[in-house]
Amino acid sequence: MKDNRLFNETDASTDEPPPAFAAETAESSALQTSLFSSMPVQADFSRWNNWTWQMQNRIRSIARLRDYFPGLDSTGIHEAGAKFPFAITPYYASLIRRAERTDPVFAMSVPQMAELFDPACLKDDPLEEDEDMAVPGLVHRYQDRALLISTTSCAMYCRHCTRKRVAGRRDTCITRTRLERAVKYLSMHPEIHDVIISGGDPLTMSTEMLETVIAAVRSVKSVDIIRIGTRTPVVLPMRITDDLVNMLKKYHPIFINTHFNHPVELTPQAIEACGKLADAGIPLGNQSVLLKGINDDPHVMEELLRGLLKARVKPYYLFQCDLVRGVEHFRTPISKGIEIMEYLRGRVSGLGIPLYVVDAPHGGGKIPVLPNYIVSTSPTHTVLRNFEGQMVSYPEPGPHKAPHTGKTDRGDSAAGIWELSSGQHTKIQPQNCARLNRRETRKQTAAMLSPEA
Numbered sequence: 507m508k509d510n511r512l513f514n515e516t517d518a519s520t521d522e523p524p525p526a527f528a529a530e531t532a533e534s535s536a537l538q539t540s541l542f543s544s545m546p547v548q549a550d551f552s553r554w555n556n557w558t559w560q561m562q563n564r565i566r567s568i569a570r571l572r573d574y575f576p577g578l579d580s581t582g583i584h585e586a587g588a589k590f591p592f593a594i595t596p597y598y599a600s601l602i603r604r605a606e607r608t609d610p611v612f613a614m615s616v617p618q619m620a621e622l623f624d625p626a627c628l629k630d631d632p633l634e635e636d637e638d639m640a641v642p643g644l645v646h647r648y649q650d651r652a653l654l655i656s657t658t659s660c661a662m663y664c665r666h667c668t669r670k671r672v673a674g675r676r677d678t679c680i681t682r683t684r685l686e687r688a689v690k691y692l693s694m695h696p697e698i699h700d701v702i703i704s705g706g707d708p709l710t711m712s713t714e715m716l717e718t719v720i721a722a723v724r725s726v727k728s729v730d731i732i733r734i735g736t737r738t739p740v741v742l743p744m745r746i747t748d749d750l751v752n753m754l755k756k757y758h759p760i761f762i763n764t765h766f767n768h769p770v771e772l773t774p775q776a777i778e779a780c781g782k783l784a785d786a787g788i789p790l791g792n793q794s795v796l797l798k799g800i801n802d803d804p805h806v807m808e809e810l811l812r813g814l815l816k817a818r819v820k821p822y823y824l825f826q827c828d829l830v831r832g833v834e835h836f837r838t839p840i841s842k843g844i845e846i847m848e849y850l851r852g853r854v855s856g857l858g859i860p861l862y863v864v865d866a867p868h869g870g871g872k873i874p875v876l877p878n879y880i881v882s883t884s885p886t887h888t889v890l891r892n893f894e895g896q897m898v899s900y901p902e903p904g905p906h907k908a909p910h911t912g913k914t915d916r917g918d919s920a921a922g923i924w925e926l927s928s929g930q931h932t933k934i935q936p937q938n939c940a941r942l943n944r945r946e947t948r949k950q951t952a953a954m955l956s957p958e959a
């Protein structure tokens with residue numbers, strides 16, 4: 507019953523035919539082979555930069571992978587690729603440097619044996635989205651937001667995908683009947699102000715079909731903002747055409763969230779695609795997934811976040827890996843995410859720091875997870891620590907009788923936490939603090955920079 511609620515109802519055949527993306531002609535694979543033996547010098551760039559060409563020429567077999575990587579070890583690829591959908595755009599495949607698991611792009615896109623390992627805690631629908639489906643394809647979990655599954659197709663099937671039960675199951679976009687039902691539900695629920703058009707990847711639909719969906723959602727008066735979740739800037743940046751951005755611009759306020767996981771994905775072409783969207787007035791956010799061996803490293807994460815900011819993309823969420831089947835080899839302990847967040851605070855621009863969240867099993871929604879910054883509390887004071895390990899006491903608003911000893915705080919470091927929570931001292935100061943060392947040298951610096959010097 508549960509499975510029947512998504513995309514295999516009888517109404518699925520009533521209108522728009524699914525986009526014919528899966529075709530792999532002899533001609534196109536011949537071109538693909540020649541492209542790779544001569545790339546990039548003699549590549550046919552007009553085709554390469556055509557997104558439908560990229561879609562039609564996706565790698566979906568070991569034989570095609572071998573065209574790119576002759577020495578490929580294909581153990582497990584067939585088995586895992588048969589279990590979970592497999593397709594890689596030639597563009598994304600061109601970012602692979604080594605045909606090995608240690609290559610982040612390879613690991614995110616090429617099926618592997620480890621996906622078949624099936625611990626009981628991993629589910630098909632870990633977030634219980636099917637249970638929160640108000641009408642087919644519309645997930646209504648939070649009061650003011652709803653998520654519309656507009657297509658089951660993606661340009662590249664991420665090995666870590668949470669929506670594997672949907673993505674790539676059949677390449678189909680939403681039917682008119684379904685869209686009408688979703689719109690009706692939205693109209694009957696004026697508390698929904700934010701609709702997320704998701705999938706699959708909505709930008710694999712034709713611009714016309716996407717416009718039909720956006721216009722339908724936009725027709726609901728109580729919907730304020732429309733968000734689109736898409737990985738195309740990462741795996742198919744040529745999808746961001748002038749036609750597309752001109753269409754999107756008509757339906758503002760539109761926000762886009764994309765999904766970069768590793769700095770190698772921030773190619774000049776991907777950055778240009780983001781720039782185009784930003785120039786169209788679309789605020790861009792990024793949702794990364796914390797993946798073992800790919801971005802579970804503070805320095806890799808820092809490089810990714812800095813690169814995103816330069817591309818005018820605001821890091822929005824860092825997701826703990828969901829408990830979805832086929833991802834056991836990608837999971838990290840939550841402590842790894844906390845370690846990374848600890849590293850980032852105070853080191854990277856606040857604009858560049860995403861919120862680390864665990865999307866709760868059983869559909870409870872996103873739960874923010876932070877290092878502990880509250881050290882202690884009393885009715886009069888909250889003791890906090892910063893990224894340097896400095897402890898400070900924040901006096902709560904009165905009226906209250908702070909147990910002051912009568913002595914005024916001399917600004918020295920307290921003997922212990924109780925002295926802070928009881929209001930006798932205001933800080934505990936670690937030694938060798940870069941920030942305080944800067945204060946020390948400030949006078950010297952000022953003297954050096956002054957014109958008299």
Ligand SMILES: *Cc1c(COP(=O)(O)O)cnc(C)c1O
Nearest residue numbers: 645646647648651652653702872
């Ligand atoms: C993540 C999610 C949203 C959006 O949540 P935000 O925190 O506003 O980004 C909405 N609906 C569902 C079902 C989601 O999973």
Ligand code: SF4
Nearest residue numbers: 660663664667706737
């Ligand atoms: S683009 Fe999104 S929906 Fe599609 S496979 Fe990747 S994570 Fe899943």
